Amino acid sequence: MAERGFPPSEFRTRVTALQARMGVAGIDALLLTTAADVFYVTGFLTRFWESPARPWFVLVPVNGDPVAVIPSIGSELMGQSWVSDIRTWDAPMPGDDGVSLLVATLAEMVPQAGRIGVPMGLETQVRMPLGDYLTVADRLAPRAFVDATDVVQRVREIKSEAEISKIRAACRVADACFARVPEYAGPGARLDQVFRDFQRVLLEEGADWVSYTAGGAGQGGYGDVISPAGPQVLVDGDVLMLDTGAVLDGYFCDFDRNYAIGSVGDEVARAQAALFKATEVAMAAMRPGMVASDVHQILCDSLRQSGATPGGGRLGHGLGITLTEWPSFTPHDQTELRAGMVLTLEPGVEIAPGRILVHEENIVLRERGVELLSARAPEQLPVLR
Template sequence: MAVQTFPPMRALSLTGGAVPQRGFTPAEFEHRLARAQRILHAHWLDAVFVTSPPNVRYFTGFDSQFWESPTRPWFVVVPAQGKPIAVVPEIGAPEMARTWLDDVRSWPAPVPSDDGISLLRATLEAIPARFGRIGAELGREMSLRMPVTDFLTLRDTLSREIVDGSPAIWEMRLVKTDAEIAHIAHICAIASDAYEALPAAISVCESEREAVRKLRIDIARRGADSTPFMPAISGPGGVDQIVCGPGDRILEEGDILFIDTGSTFDGYFCDFDRNYAIGTLSSEAARVHEALWLATEAGIAAAVPGATTDEVWRTMNAYLEEAGAIGNNVGRLGHGLGLQLTEPPSHRPGDGTIIVENMVLTIEPGMEYAPGKMIVHEENIVVTGDGPRLLTSRAPRDMPVIR
């Protein structure tokens, strides 16, 4: 395959440098609900009920640090007609009542013998029965935040069938609103600026842990709410994995330092990495970095409305094969992004998702070029009617060197 060159991609400014307003208007949630209800009808569902923090937040705007406590389950019912209904522990009812919802029902949790199940059952039974099916978070990249025994009790005593509602829920969340995109763009800009400033803040002989501490603090100072994800690893000429760390390993001449971040603003994630050469960069590592940079450009350019995730994968993989890739333990070359660090779809063979306007995606080619030596690139984009636009500031074509 002949190597193609591309004009430099520029980040898309969606906020004009202004910080997006926290939270969302009732009109925003009404828009989400109208779309959700069209999708419920298309999937022959009378309602879905959700329990996980991202889904509860998507439909209500409710957020709480109390999610860290697993003692109490929380439920939101999204019916095919009418507004969502919250079924929540009494401890959370006052704050849930401050959202755009009108109907907030509660019980004095925790009550292990019946932790909201009878109240949830009564709420679901009162939903108009057109299809006789209720969706729950049972499938792809979903989880129930309730005891499995309680779910089985609900399933066995409800007059309607409980089915996998995850295809419908992901269809609702896959396409982002303009307000959601502005949130993601803002956190991408914050992390981009911090990444660019990092080389001046660290040096050879510091540890991976110290480098991450400095980056995490800088991202927070620039306006991020949290950084729940920041793996970092270093190694001579590359790394052997990208999901663990940081450790106490000292950065040495000839290393490549990989840092990835999933930082958030008002619940929405960025997810992209950067690579830094420590002292010097070998010619072989520089060659691989160049191939990955070009693969990233090609992947961005391929992510247009009407293309499939398989096609985006094939476009990037062609560059990796030409560059001599011997493997890639990541298993895919990018994914969706939003209220979760990773969301569907996946850029991989067989995914088959058709890319549409207002999807937010990561473009993430990576290659192992020698045993235990891997380099990975990642950028975040939004798909527009005019083509893909960067939300991150593009990584430099030449790997930054830390001395």
């Protein structure tokens, strides 16, 4: 694969973009706490976030460079990033788990009449103990804590070419893996073993790690798309779906593929044809300036024109540093689509009550339209015998 990480200029561009929006919003400093936001600003990449023991903080002032306020176990790795101001404490520390250090650092950075931005809206979480957050907010008064969801999401949702290259590379890993599904899946295979093999092959094809796999299998469709695999044995007439979020250099792909186990019914072929067509229609129609709900409408209209029943829920979403990002292709999301957004198109069809088929591609929106990042799914279901 290409070079790991990003040059400091990439991070400076990101921080400058955040600071421009902070200025407009009247925010003096951003308080970031999640793996994704910390990685976005600093390049700090580790699977250690899997441990919920310790909070991590990165502060972005409206002028100047970010400051990392982190557990000392991370100082070596953060020290390799472009961030030079790194302040540490011995976490986990009962009674004061970084609170005093965070308060002191924010007090330096933000005047008494100032505002501290925290992403606290839709699709956000504050990854620190709630009690500590409330203490920090109290001790920093009269400084105000305000919602910075829009600042972060509007910047992160536009990917640089360097980011797009990394997502494309992750998609290629999954493409190669999906091409090898016939090696281990077919009539008589156990679904839990298929899931293990699927992850094994993702690693063999170059994934750094596999943060997400899901799937389903059933006669004439599957019941849901988030369950772990059980000991179910694949039989003739099943549809098998495998879905992955494989990670390469900190960036995700997120798409699925469907397979026919032997002979599946005509209703599955019709659903597949409707999904394939709806995806084609959406890819041809999507342009910057639309809003997210337009894409939902386009997909649903096409599915209905094909005589299919659109599945509920969202029919696609943003993609990048996390498996799913905003916006969401639902009837409710009015986020403007802009060039540089990496997105999934994920139309679903309800074949019968409790039987669905879901199709997924990864794309980047360009000024002139859609560019595929995943290899286009086959028009007809591949058959595993």
